[in-house]
Amino acid sequence: YRIPARPQCPDPNQRAGFNAVFGTTDMVVAGIRYATELKRAGYSPMVINMSLGGGALEPQERAALDDAIAAGVIVVAAAGNEGEAGMSFPGAYPPVISAGSVGWTGEWLRPTDGLPRYRMWWLKYPNPPLLPGSGEVDDATHAGDIYVSDFSSRALPGQQLDVLAPGSWVRGPFPGDPGYNHLPWHSRGIGDLRGGVGTNFFFVGGTSMATPHVASVAALMLQKNPTLTQAQVEHLLKSTALALPPTGSRAIFDFDRPATFAWGTMCGAVMCDAVGAGVIQADMAVAATPTP
Template structure:
């Protein structure tokens, strides 16, 4: 009997405590939804305005949304013209997680990952001891598709830091932030770039990534057509640098920029210098202008720039062409098996080209229509850059205090030199063609993960 009485007393105390949080002394501001017994009139709105600020009116259903103090909720409910009133209730509508794993460490190898000695042919066959755990890679690009959860594990995308910047130049003049636009991309470029770094699901088949346990920060700085302004890119760089100086100060942070233009903007340069001062390591594509020279910011010396290489066996005829990308690149890596693409930008005086990585016919998710899952084979230094950003993530996992200058030095000193020359390569059209390059096309040579990690402290 005494225990039952004690139980009643405790429950009463809890109830009173709960009521206290909404009691007369509660000065919290709430969004309150008010349903009226009759039509919304000016007199009703004026009277409700004594208790808070009217935010919206839905005349069709005799409803008003009000911003008011929690302590006034019961008073509002008691008003003679009020049928009901309650705090605005949270609703969620996020897609379900359709990728059932947290990472693709055990996924299928593709030729481009085999080429940089991250994986070998088949599944669950990584060749390096690191996977990017604890490293953040900010992808400054077009953001991610609405359907990104069909391709990537949610655990690999830092949605709390994801952001979009827009405007600049010939558009709005000023740069603004649109926090949720990052996951509503219509271009697909950022999604494809991300897939190289952490891997992806190809219709349910897990495909490995360079750093499959790295955490991606999507930063949209390019518009839905895949273009943008250096002022917007600068804002994105500074945003990531501030993250590194603040909530991510204890984690390595890498920026990948698969983008560029013919000139280095002064504000963009200052943003890069600021990011480097915070310890951020920046990787960027060299550009796709061939002999016309490199693009910026990749050509700026402190940025690790990446040329596009290819493998002579990319399109070697097979009976089952559907799995052409699951090829075994011979070991040890032989420079005679690789080439520099004809579109990859050459280094001109005053420009700095660092290393090369696979950028020819790299497969990954690329949708042309919202909601339609597709996979495309893309070429470009945009595809080469994330390979090196992934290698840097592995290096930073091994040595958390890795500096940008130290990273660049290790990558260059361990790259496999590709001497100027020519290669006969197969094309996807069943023909062969000759590709040639000069000494200004290769930088220090082909970057490989195993050699870079071996030289990392």
Template sequence: MKKILIYVIVIAALLISNVSATLAAPLNKQIGINVLLNTGINNRILAKLGTYGKINEMVYEINAVTMKIAENDLSAIRALPFVAAANPDAARNGAPIDTVSASDFADGWNTWDQDAINVTDFGVGRTIGYDGTGVYVAVLDTGLLDSWRQYFPQERIATQYAKAFRGGGGENGNVSEPPNMWEHDQNSHGTHVTSTILGYQYGTAKINGVAPLATVIPVKVLGQSGSGWSSVVARGITYIADLKAGPLADYPVVINMSLGGSILDAMEKAAIDYAIEQGVIVVASAGNEGTYGMGYPGAYAPVISVAASGWVGEWTAASWWRTLDVLEPTNPADFYITDFSSRELPGQDLDVAAPGSWIVGPYQTNSGQISYYYLGGTSMASPHVAGIVALMAQKDATLTASDAEGILEGSAISLAPGCRTVNDGYGNLVEYCWEADATGAGLATADAALAATP
């Protein structure tokens, strides 16, 4: 499986009449920044910050402010006595790695990835006694396609809590909340991620999910291109934390974030800390950068981070993803870590691995045209674990983030460093190798995690 990375660089050249103006221009570049305070927000602080630029947003729950400033003023803001941290708004991306069209969904409840985490078994159907009932899973992503009702039961989507946030990056001004945009996605990423948690429907055929009776809260924090900003992600996290502190206080709440970027943003970190304090459990993808290291927020220790594993039976038969049995008991020799899955670097925290190589689900490349694709990425691995956490939280409604992480790591099946030769989906046999920095504690499975949950 090849990793496809697309970088778009736009350079604007200005004709300037003197050298001094040319040198001064970069220093006055306007940027968006996120400022985390070490105290509460008040008028005195806002007035002082306002001398450096435009204040866009105040997020009182986490004592954070977003601003638009001249780049050369960032160091001065960092030096202010009431500033705990300040950094440029960080890019976030949720794009998958590989896509291959799939069209045959005529029968079958079991799929290889659900079988691999021991939620279902080939020819048997569902094999565990929990289904996510009473648990809310917030999917912070691109939102859902207009056609989402053709994939998911309406009662499984919490439309009363669904939300979209847009903006960020400073130059775009305030983070706005456009109504109903959460269900007008043109990207499909969030819909595919949701399908792993809930399962999905094709005609009269129903495909199983990890937690099919959980209730999903779609929160659109990424744009139609599948990218966005950490300030917007932080707003989404804070929104879910406030729901947990309010109307959802009596229900377990899990966040899935199949997204990430190269740096840990102070505002995003504070939002995660705030959410965990309210009782939310946060799961995120490890990233698709291979040996270049994990993405954030997944690499942040309190977050349950997920690497992408694959199965040696991939592409070995027609409709293999639903016609082949992943043998029980789980044998580590049947699995591998993908080449794109981010490896853990010093200072980063990788927890477990889950299926993320070739996951089938709803994915539209033409607006309004129902279609299904295999997608590969740690974006696809993360919702498997978010779903497992939902099952754990159904069993124990008092489950905390640290409890969930400890149980997942303690019950994971160790995957030693090694190599596997598998079909890459393009007719080639490819050897994938990995070291201990790629696996976390090992392969997450629902049955083992539930057995270890009090």
């Protein structure tokens, strides 16, 4: 069983230190079983985030997933990082809530654009509090501001992609080597933040980064209503998602160069789905969650 972790480091001279980690089906099953036992013992609510994947779903893993969902555990899994080659498992298993990856067209600052400003991912309300002098705030909740990551696995026939979440150039939880300084997307253009504490973290990308966003929103929904089932959580996430067109193209500035990200309904000679129900909207999903 291959469990890929796909960090993407924007600086070719800096490496995240790994391209993949490996495990066994038995290890994955043991983790699912453990969380299920905790749920049945009264530790509730319980959400499993599976930022992992493989080429097939083994019978014992399917049985563990079915048992977890039947016990009231919410299971979210990465769609995979194989692009048009299709989804990985367990993300492709229909009962699981699968997460693909999107990015924001304004992630990086063009060299010719020196305007000082904050650009924050996923703001939904005007004039949020910012540091003095931070300037403009961009709203990335419009479909035209969002692109589907090229690595995000498309759903091939027989597979099911549920939702999308930020997974492109997400600030990672580990710093670069001493002297590594890369201005994060949320503070670009702010001169007094350059070289400051906390600005030398790596950026990583993959559906492994998108999946925790979805799992976290599910946890917030369960905080409001701990009785929600897997099917109910999936329905609420999908019904409140921001729909993206099934076919699209976005021209962006990708870290250090212009780039175009495109997606469509054909992967080679077969039909595919790159967008699912669309991009999760946390506040809307929580607001739509009924109280018990």
